[in-house]
Amino acid sequence: xxxxxxxxxxxxxxxxxxTGNGLDLEIxxxxxxxxxxxxxxxxxxxxxxxPDQLSYAVAELEPERVILxxxxxxxxxxxxxxxxxxxxxxxxxxxxxxxxxxxxxxxxADERTDHALLxxxxxxxxxxxxGGSRQxxxxxxxxxxxxxxxxxxxxxxxYRPAPTVRQDRCYAARGCxxxxxxxxxxxxxIADGQVRLRKQDCASCGICLTACPHDxxxxxxxxxxxxxSQVHTLLDEQYAGADARGILFVCPNTMxxxxxxxxxxxxxxxxxxxxxxxxxxxxxxxxxxxxxxxxVGLVPCITDCRSGRIDLLRxxxxxCQALLRDGWDxxxxxxxxxxxxxxxxxxxxxxxxxxxxxxxxxxxxxxDYRERIDVVMDVALADGAGTDxxxxxxxxxxxxxxxxxxxxxxxxxxxxCPTNALQIKGDQTSETSLTxxxxxxxxxxxxxxxxxxxxxxxxxxxxxxxxLEAGRTTxxxxxxxxxERCGSKISSDRMMNRIAELLGEEHMGTMNVISRYCxxxxxxxx
Amino acid sequence: MYRVLAxxxxxxxxxxxxxxxxxxxxxxxxxxxSRFPFYPSWSQLLRQLAHVTDxxxxxxxxxxxxIFEEGVPNSGMVLRESHxxxxxxxxxxxxxxxxxxRYINAGLSVxxxxxxxxxxxxxxLEYLSVVCxxxxxxxxxxxxxxxxxxxxxxxxxxxxxxxxxxxxxxHHVTRAAPDSWYTTAASTVNDFAHHERDFLNVIIExxxxxxxxxxxx
Numbered sequence: 250x251x252x253x254x255x256x257x258x259x260x261x262x263x264x265x266x267x268t269g270n271g272l273d274l275e276i277x278x279x280x281x282x283x284x285x286x287x288x289x290x291x292x293x294x295x296x297x298x299x300p301d302q303l304s305y306a307v308a309e310l311e312p313e314r315v316i317l318x319x320x321x322x323x324x325x326x327x328x329x330x331x332x333x334x335x336x337x338x339x340x341x342x343x344x345x346x347x348x349x350x351x352x353x354x355x356x357x358a359d360e361r362t363d364h365a366l367l368x369x370x371x372x373x374x375x376x377x378x379x380g381g382s383r384q385x386x387x388x389x390x391x392x393x394x395x396x397x398x399x400x401x402x403x404x405x406x407x408y409r410p411a412p413t414v415r416q417d418r419c420y421a422a423r424g425c426x427x428x429x430x431x432x433x434x435x436x437x438x439i440a441d442g443q444v445r446l447r448k449q450d451c452a453s454c455g456i457c458l459t460a461c462p463h464d465x466x467x468x469x470x471x472x473x474x475x476x477x478s479q480v481h482t483l484l485d486e487q488y489a490g491a492d493a494r495g496i497l498f499v500c501p502n503t504m505x506x507x508x509x510x511x512x513x514x515x516x517x518x519x520x521x522x523x524x525x526x527x528x529x530x531x532x533x534x535x536x537x538x539x540x541x542x543x544x545v546g547l548v549p550c551i552t553d554c555r556s557g558r559i560d561l562l563r564x565x566x567x568x569c570q571a572l573l574r575d576g577w578d579x580x581x582x583x584x585x586x587x588x589x590x591x592x593x594x595x596x597x598x599x600x601x602x603x604x605x606x607x608x609x610x611x612x613x614x615x616x617d618y619r620e621r622i623d624v625v626m627d628v629a630l631a632d633g634a635g636t637d638x639x640x641x642x643x644x645x646x647x648x649x650x651x652x653x654x655x656x657x658x659x660x661x662x663x664x665x666c667p668t669n670a671l672q673i674k675g676d677q678t679s680e681t682s683l684t685x686x687x688x689x690x691x692x693x694x695x696x697x698x699x700x701x702x703x704x705x706x707x708x709x710x711x712x713x714x715x716x717l718e719a720g721r722t723t724x725x726x727x728x729x730x731x732x733e734r735c736g737s738k739i740s741s742d743r744m745m746n747r748i749a750e751l752l753g754e755e756h757m758g759t760m761n762v763i764s765r766y767c768x769x770x771x772x773x774x775x
Numbered sequence: 776m777y778r779v780l781a782x783x784x785x786x787x788x789x790x791x792x793x794x795x796x797x798x799x800x801x802x803x804x805x806x807x808x809s810r811f812p813f814y815p816s817w818s819q820l821l822r823q824l825a826h827v828t829d830x831x832x833x834x835x836x837x838x839x840x841x842i843f844e845e846g847v848p849n850s851g852m853v854l855r856e857s858h859x860x861x862x863x864x865x866x867x868x869x870x871x872x873x874x875x876x877r878y879i880n881a882g883l884s885v886x887x888x889x890x891x892x893x894x895x896x897x898x899x900l901e902y903l904s905v906v907c908x909x910x911x912x913x914x915x916x917x918x919x920x921x922x923x924x925x926x927x928x929x930x931x932x933x934x935x936x937x938x939x940x941x942x943x944x945x946h947h948v949t950r951a952a953p954d955s956w957y958t959t960a961a962s963t964v965n966d967f968a969h970h971e972r973d974f975l976n977v978i979i980e981x982x983x984x985x986x987x988x989x990x991x992x
Contacts (some may be wrong), residue, residue: 332811338815385969
């Protein structure tokens, strides 16, 4: 992955030295300056309470991206965004890091400073990979109700990232509906064969981003490259040392909730904020392990989760645990934190039990959809296990399609498949075949209703490592019946037999013509 | 804003630029726009306008000719919606009639001999400024129904016209003169139009039926 050298400013709230157990800001500033000469660092009094100071500081330092090290996460987003705009920088390119809720609560002074430092270095990596936003990628969110009075005086608005679709990559015209069907807010729809977003209904959850199998969604501030660079940096021994590290996925809502309560934290945990935990697929849950993490924790919304994906998230965690249990007997390497106060405190306090696996090479982007097979297989087979095992699980991101003898190779399932997992091959040969590639299947099941034969095609949610390694295999093959007159393909023998069966003996004459001539030649033959 | 942007895409005569420069200086003092995401490009545009010098006048005129008049069969076509409709293989002949009808319905007098066609960016922006003004007057007088009607008219216009083709025009301008003043202007109009459409969506949704909260309640 290319390393960006965008100038970044780090602004630290001076209150951090007094929050929780307190941070030594002098050490943090001095170490950051040693690590990265392109950083501009400033410690500012009352930064969190008074974001106006931000625009002055930024105007002086002239960065492209800004990281705010704050004690908490007060609801100051509109002011922070406004300050960013006034300073001429992208309003989503200003990244608050809640050092107060995490770093300041680490009890050991050295570990506390190391923790804060690493969190900031991770954030630098993330913002340097932020590609910028435009109005199309923003949606308005009211922070208060509108009244006639506020309409005249302009209401307070905060801008959130919104997805846009790269039409040149989107498969909607081929029937793909992954983003539309996965959106929990019904904000996506299809019009004129293209995916359209109704911004008013969007909740910026990012679920469409990870649901898209074609890398067609752009969602600034949570793109795979941004998350990868942050996680990768947090686990980099150069910065993190050799101690076990855990990656804690948290949504902004929960981050704010945690910031209001005092938690003691095991120093190994590092928080990655993602728009909504509902966007975390099995690949995203396993990717930190692939990058060397010893544990992955998820702190779900305690209240007010608008996406309502907690059950699905539980299933995905359960799938990862099944994979980790069967693979290397370490199911607790991916864990959903308890929502109760005592349970959550204990969860965040526990040391990371497992040091993680070491891999010889690293993926360019472990969160990129195209890496999902490698990430899951690498983690599952990390202890040297063979591929001759399977996991049957309702949240398996992989599936196996099967057909019974009743399959006529008509190709309806292949035509309905938006990812080419099912394909009909062999137009130019004497044999035709229906093939299936589990590495392409997204378990959308669009093939099932397309099959005209009852109980012939089935899709089971199973992760079959042998099949994933094998790639495309043939489900059914048959001889092609060709036109006696022009030689073009009529259909498979199986299809002919099925038509004969349906027509019955009284239509043998018709069958005789259909089975010997193609559509074009039938009239000439008769 | 609509009027400044409309004026920015008319031929840059010294008198017009001098007037724009004066207005830009005044608008720079007002930070209301900093509450919106198009502010960075808007303020950059104003700063550039405020510092127009005699020397830069000729350069602006040259760039105007290069971007909007060279390599296109009819001079100025790049600034018109029908140009992009034709590129997209959509019927472009009825757009002017439809727009004239809209303008007349909004109470604008449309002269048959106007040198600027109805689908020109400046005319479309000028029309939106009128609708926006009508909306503001209605909100100010408490006529919620009329205000909402104006908001719907503006939103429909933005959806059907400006938001559709401004992205294309911005692309053209950026390619033709990447670092020019006109790139900033096109980018500002594009961001502003899309924001305005989103903002009107929220306003219309919030003020529908019982959802509007009277200021004295």
